[in-house]
Amino acid sequence: MVSPVKMCAFILVLALLEAWALYTVRLSPARWYSAMIVKDEPQARALYDAMTKAMRESKSLSYTAVSSGPDGRATIYDIFLRKPHAWRTEVSNHLTERTTILVGKSGTLWIYWSGNRSVWQIDTADSHQKTRSNAYIEKCISVAGCSIRSEIASLGMTWSNLILDPSLFHGNPDPYAAFIDGIRSQGTEAVGRDVCDVIEISFMKAQRTRYIWLSRQDHLPRKIKEINRLADSHVTVVQWSDVKLNPRIPPALLTWSPPETSKRWHLSPPEASLLKHGQAAPEFTLRSINGGAISLSDYRGSIVWLYIWQAGSPLCRKQMPHLQSLYESYRDKGAVILGLNATDSKRIAKGLLKDNGITFPIILDSSTTAEKIIAEYCGSRTSEVPVSYIIDEHANVVDAWFGFEEQYDRVAAALRVAGARIER
Amino acid sequence: MRAYELIKETFFRRTYIWVVHLVWLALYGMYWWLFLPDLADWGRFVLIWGGLLLALALSAGIFGDDIASGRICVLATKPFWSGYLYIYRMVGLSLQAAVHLLLAGCLIIVLQSLTRRVNMNGLALWLLASWLLFNACAALSTSLSVVVERAFNSLVILFFAVTGYVIVALLASELRGQSEPPMLQEIIRYACPPFELLQKFAGGEHGQYSLTFGRFSTTKAAACIVHALVLTIAYSTIGIVLLCRRDFSRVRD
Numbered sequence: 265m266v267s268p269v270k271m272c273a274f275i276l277v278l279a280l281l282e283a284w285a286l287y288t289v290r291l292s293p294a295r296w297y298s299a300m301i302v303k304d305e306p307q308a309r310a311l312y313d314a315m316t317k318a319m320r321e322s323k324s325l326s327y328t329a330v331s332s333g334p335d336g337r338a339t340i341y342d343i344f345l346r347k348p349h350a351w352r353t354e355v356s357n358h359l360t361e362r363t364t365i366l367v368g369k370s371g372t373l374w375i376y377w378s379g380n381r382s383v384w385q386i387d388t389a390d391s392h393q394k395t396r397s398n399a400y401i402e403k404c405i406s407v408a409g410c411s412i413r414s415e416i417a418s419l420g421m422t423w424s425n426l427i428l429d430p431s432l433f434h435g436n437p438d439p440y441a442a443f444i445d446g447i448r449s450q451g452t453e454a455v456g457r458d459v460c461d462v463i464e465i466s467f468m469k470a471q472r473t474r475y476i477w478l479s480r481q482d483h484l485p486r487k488i489k490e491i492n493r494l495a496d497s498h499v500t501v502v503q504w505s506d507v508k509l510n511p512r513i514p515p516a517l518l519t520w521s522p523p524e525t526s527k528r529w530h531l532s533p534p535e536a537s538l539l540k541h542g543q544a545a546p547e548f549t550l551r552s553i554n555g556g557a558i559s560l561s562d563y564r565g566s567i568v569w570l571y572i573w574q575a576g577s578p579l580c581r582k583q584m585p586h587l588q589s590l591y592e593s594y595r596d597k598g599a600v601i602l603g604l605n606a607t608d609s610k611r612i613a614k615g616l617l618k619d620n621g622i623t624f625p626i627i628l629d630s631s632t633t634a635e636k637i638i639a640e641y642c643g644s645r646t647s648e649v650p651v652s653y654i655i656d657e658h659a660n661v662v663d664a665w666f667g668f669e670e671q672y673d674r675v676a677a678a679l680r681v682a683g684a685r686i687e688r
Numbered sequence: 689m690r691a692y693e694l695i696k697e698t699f700f701r702r703t704y705i706w707v708v709h710l711v712w713l714a715l716y717g718m719y720w721w722l723f724l725p726d727l728a729d730w731g732r733f734v735l736i737w738g739g740l741l742l743a744l745a746l747s748a749g750i751f752g753d754d755i756a757s758g759r760i761c762v763l764a765t766k767p768f769w770s771g772y773l774y775i776y777r778m779v780g781l782s783l784q785a786a787v788h789l790l791l792a793g794c795l796i797i798v799l800q801s802l803t804r805r806v807n808m809n810g811l812a813l814w815l816l817a818s819w820l821l822f823n824a825c826a827a828l829s830t831s832l833s834v835v836v837e838r839a840f841n842s843l844v845i846l847f848f849a850v851t852g853y854v855i856v857a858l859l860a861s862e863l864r865g866q867s868e869p870p871m872l873q874e875i876i877r878y879a880c881p882p883f884e885l886l887q888k889f890a891g892g893e894h895g896q897y898s899l900t901f902g903r904f905s906t907t908k909a910a911a912c913i914v915h916a917l918v919l920t921i922a923y924s925t926i927g928i929v930l931l932c933r934r935d936f937s938r939v940r941d
Contacts, residue, residue, distance in 0.1 A: 282918040286878060288911035289885060334728070334888075334897040450901055464901070475901060491899055499897040 300470035302446035308463045309447045311478055318483040318509070319433045323347050327484075327507040329426055333500045339422040345433040349407055350518040353430070355416060357382075364421060367520045371407040373415060374520045376400040385420020385644050386531070395529040400522050403531070411436060418534075420644065427474065427488045427502050439578040443468045453477060455486040456505070471576050471612050482509050492576060494607045495630035537643030538651070538664040545570070545655045546640040550604070553613060553628040558602070560659060567599040567682040569675065570653040572641065575608045575616045577649045583668045584620040590672065591624040599684040603627065606634040654678035691776050694763070698780025701750070708745050709788055712737060716792055720799050730796070731814035731890055738789055739821030740853065740883065747781050747826040748845040751931065752833040771928040774834075778827060778924055785822040789815045810892060817890035820916040824881040825849075827920045831927030834934075856880055882919060885912045 319325065324346040332338035342354040349370060356363040364377040380396045405415070413429035416422075432438060450462040460477035467474070470493065477487040485504050492498040522528065539545065545568075549559040560568070571587065573580040591601045603626040605613055613628050627634075638646050641653065645666070652675065654662040663678035680686050719725065719733050751774075754760040763773055793815050800808055832845055856876055877884055888894060894908035 278918055278921060281914050285911040285915040285918065288907055289915060290878075334891045334893045337728075462901075489896075497899050499893070499899065501896055 300466055300473060302448045302464055302466040302470075302473075304446040305448045308449040311449070311461050311463050311483070312447050312465065312476075314483040315476070315478055315485065316432065320435055322433070322509050324510055324513050325433050325484075325508070326511050326513060328505050329502050330505070331422075331426060331500060331502045333498060337422075341416075341426060343412075343430050344513050344517055345430055346513050346518060347434070349410075349434055351412060351430065351434070352513075352517050353412060353416065355421060357422070364419075365520075366412070366415060367518065368405060368410055368412070368415075369519055371405060373403040373405045373410070374400060374522070375403070375419070376520070376522070376526070382421070386418070386537075387644070391529070395527075398525065399527050399529045401529050401531055402522070410434075411439075418648075425500060427490045427500060428476075428485065440467050440472070443578060443581060445469060450475065455479075455503075458486050460486050468576065468581065469612070469615055471608075479507070482507065484509065493609060493612060494574075494576070495609050534645055534648065534666050535664065537645045538666075539641065539653070539661045541661060541663060543661045545653065545659045545661050546637060547659070548633075548637045550627045550634050550637065551629040551631075553605075553610065553617070553626040558625055558627050560602075560655070563600060563602065563655075564659060565657050567657060567679060567684050568653075568655040569594070569599060569601045569679070570604060570641075570655055571601055572604045572606075572638065572649055572651040572653075574605060574649045575612050579667060580650045581616070583650060584616065584622065586672070588620060588622050588624070590675070594679065594684065594686070597679075597685045599679050599682070599686075600624065604638075606630050606638045654682055656682040691772070691779075694773065694776035695780040695783065698750075698777050699784050701780075705746070705784075708742070709791075712742055712745075712788070713791060713795055716795055717799065720796075720803075727808065727810055727814075728891055731810065731817075732887060734789070734792060734796075734814055734818050735821060735883070735887060735890065738785070738792055739818035739886070740825055740881070741850075742785065742788060743781075743822040743825035744829055744846050744849050746784060747829040747833070748843070748849065749833045749836070750777055750781075750830050751927075752836050752845070755834075755934075770931045770934075774830070774924065774928045774931050778823075778830060781826045781830070782819075782823050785819055785826070789819050789822075792818075810890065813890040813892075816913075817886040820913060820920075821881060821883060821886050823920045824916055824923065827923035827927065828881060831923050831930065834927050834930045878915070879919075882912070882916045886916060888912070 324344075326342075326344045329341040329343060330338055331341065337357055340356050342356075344352040349368070351366075351368045353366045354363050355366070362377065362379055362381055364375065364381060367374045376399075377397075383392050410431060411429055412431045413426050417425060429436065429438060445466040445468070447463055447465045450464050453460055453462050455477050458477075458479040458481060460479050463476050463478065465474045465476070466472070472493065473491045475487075475489040476485050478484065479486050484507055485502075486507070487504065488502045490500045492500070545560060547560050549557050552558045560570075573584075575581075587601060587603075594601070601624045603622070603624060605626065605628050607630055608628065610628060613626070617626060635646075641664075642648070642651055648666055650668055651664065651666055652668070653664045654675070656662050662682045663674070665674060676686050715737060716734065720730070723729070725733065751760070754763065760773075793811060796811060797808070829845060829849055832849070836845055859872070859876060889909055889912040891897070894905045894912065898905050898908065
C-alpha cells in the first residue's frame with residue numbers, strides 16, 4: 265500500500281501539472297485579444313509596402329501557392345500573371361489530380377477543367393451531371409477590377425484560399441487594406457532557402473491576423489498565414505514556391521478558345537440562389553446577441569429588412585455605419601432591420617456593433633440550426649455577405665440581393681412594395 | 689514475475705482478441721481504399737477507431753468478468769494490493785494498444801508506398817494521439833467495469849460507452865455555436881476523454897496552424913500530452929479506489 269503522505273504528494277503534483285496544462289491549452293480570448301491588435305511599426309510597414317510595390321511594378325510574375333488548413337485538403341494554385349490584365353491560374357488538388365484552369369484576358373474569363381470535375385459549391389445535382397466534363401464557363405469580367413481570389417472563391421471548388429489576392433499584381437486594391445490596425449515585425453525566419461522578414465498584420469481590431477514571410481531577395485512572400493477569428497477560429501497557411509519575378513510567360517498560356525465539342529455552362533446569377541418574390545420566408549427562432557431568443561414571427565405585422573452579415577466582411581464593415589440611421593428613419597414607417605450573424609464570436613461582433621452604435625435587434629447564433637437557416641435563405645452561397653431580404657407583414661419575400669448599393673434605392677423600393685410609408 | 693504474468697494474461701485475455709485486431713486493421717485498409725483520404729482524415733479515423741473504439745472493445749468489462757466469475761479472488765489475494773491488479777491490467781491494455789497502433793502505422797506506410805495517396809507528415813503524432821486517447825478511454829471503461837460487475841457485461845458497457853460518447857459529441861456540436869462557452873462545454877472538453885485536444889495536437893493546430901505566430905508550439909503540444917496522461921491517471925485512480933474498497937469472497941456473485 266502507498267502511504268497517505270506519498271499519495272497526497274502525488275495528487276498535488278498531478279493537480280499542479282493539470283493546472284499548468286489547462287492554463288496552456290485553454291482557449292482564453294481575454295488572454296490574447298488586446299495583444300492581438302497590432303500597433304504600427306514604420307519598418308514593418310515599409311516591408312509591407314515593398315511587397316506591394318514589388319508586385320505592382322513587375323511586368324510578369326509566376327509562382328505556385330499551396331494552401332491548406334488544419335481541416336482542409338491542400339490545394340495547389342499555379343499562377344501566371346502578366347501586365348496589363350492577363351492571368352492564368354491552375355487549381356488542383358494533389359490527391360485527385362483534377363485541374364481547373366482559369367484564364368483571364370481583356371475582360372473575358374474562361375474556366376475549364378480536365379477530366380471529371382468534383383462537385384462545386386455552386387452546383388446543383390443537375391448542373392454537375394451536365395457539366396462535369398467537356399464543358400467550360402465564359403464570363404465577362406471587369407478589365408481593371410477583377411479579383412482572382414474572388415473568382416476562384418465564387419465557384420466554391422475548394423475551402424482553402426489564397427489569402428493574398430494575386431490581382432494585387434494588376435493594381436487592384438486589397439479589400440482588407442482599409443481595415444489594417446497596424447503592422448509589426450516578428451523578426452526573421454528561413455523558409456526553405458530564403459531568409460525572410462516576418463511581419464504581422466492585424467485587421468478589423470484583430471478579427472483577422474496575417475503573418476507574411478517576405479523574402480529578402482525579392483520582397484515577395486514565401487509563406488502567408490491567416491487566422492480568421494470567427495465563433496471557431498480558422499487558420500489557413502499558404503506556401504509560395506517557384507517564385508519568378510518578370511519571367512517570360514508563353515502567350516499560349518494566357519489565352520484560350522473553347523474546343524468545338526465543348527459545351528458552354530451558363531452560370532446562373534448569384535441571386536438565383538436566394539428566395540424569390542412571393543415565397544414564404546422560412547421561420548426561425550435563434551439566439552439574440554443580448555440573450556434570449558428572436559423569432560421571425562415576433563415581427564409578424566411589421567416589414568422586416570433581414571440583414572445577413574459577418575464582422576470579417578469588408579462590405580459589411582463599410583455598410584454598418586449607415587444601417588443605424590436607416591433603422592431609425594424606417595422604424596417610424598413600419599419597417600425594422602433585423603441583423604442575422606451565424607459566424608462570429610460574441611466579442612468581435614459586439615465590438616463592431618458598439619463601434620457603430622447599432623441598436624437594432626441582432627441574432628448571433630452559430631449553431632447548426634442557424635447554419636441550416638442560412639442555407640435556406642442563401643442556398644449554396646452561404647459565405648457571401650451581406651445578404652438583404654425584404655420580408656412583408658405576412659412573412660413573404662418581397663426582394664432579396666447580395667451586397668449593397670450606396671444609395672439604398674433598392675431597399676427603399678422593396679420596402680415601398682412591401683407597404684412601408686417611404687417617400688420616393 | 690506476477691506483474692509480467694498479469695500483463696501477459698491481459699494481453700491474451702480473450703481468444704477472440706486477435707479477431708478484434710484483425711478486423712480493426714482491415715477497417716483501416718478499407719477506409720483507405722474506399723474514401724481516398726488525405727492524412728488529416730486518415731489520422732482522425734485512426735484516432736476514432738484505434739484510440740476510442742478499440743479501447744472500449746478491449747477494456748469493456750475487464751473487471752466485471754473477473755468479479756462475476758470469481759477469478760478476482762485468485763488474482764487479488766493478500767498481501768497483493770488490488771491496486772496493482774488494476775495497474776497491471778491497464779499496462780497490459782496499453783501495451784496491446786501500442787503494438788496495435790504500430791501495426792496500423794506499418795499498414796499505413798505500406799499502403800502509402802503502394803498508392804502514393806497521402807502525405808505522411810504527422811503520422812507519428814496521430815499514432816501518439818491515438819495511443820494517449822486509448823489509455824484515457826481504457827482507464828474510464830476499466831473503472832466503469834469495476835462497478836458494473838455482472839457477467840457478460842462487456843457488450844453492455846461498450847454499448848453504453850458508445851451511446852455516451854455519441855451524446856457528448858452531439859452536445860459538443862450543438863454547444864459549439866454558443867458564443868460564450870458554458871460550463872457544460874468546458875466539462876465536455878476537459879473532463880471527458882480528450883478527443884478534441886488530441887485531434888488538435890495531432891492535426892498540427894498547435895503548430896503551423898496554431899492561433900498565434902507560425903512556429904510549432906511545443907509547450908501546447910506538451911500540455912495536451914500532460915492533460916491526457918493526467919486524465920488517464922485520474923480515471924484509473926477512481927477505479928483503483930473502487931476496487932480497493934471491495935471485499936472479495938470466494939463465493940460467486
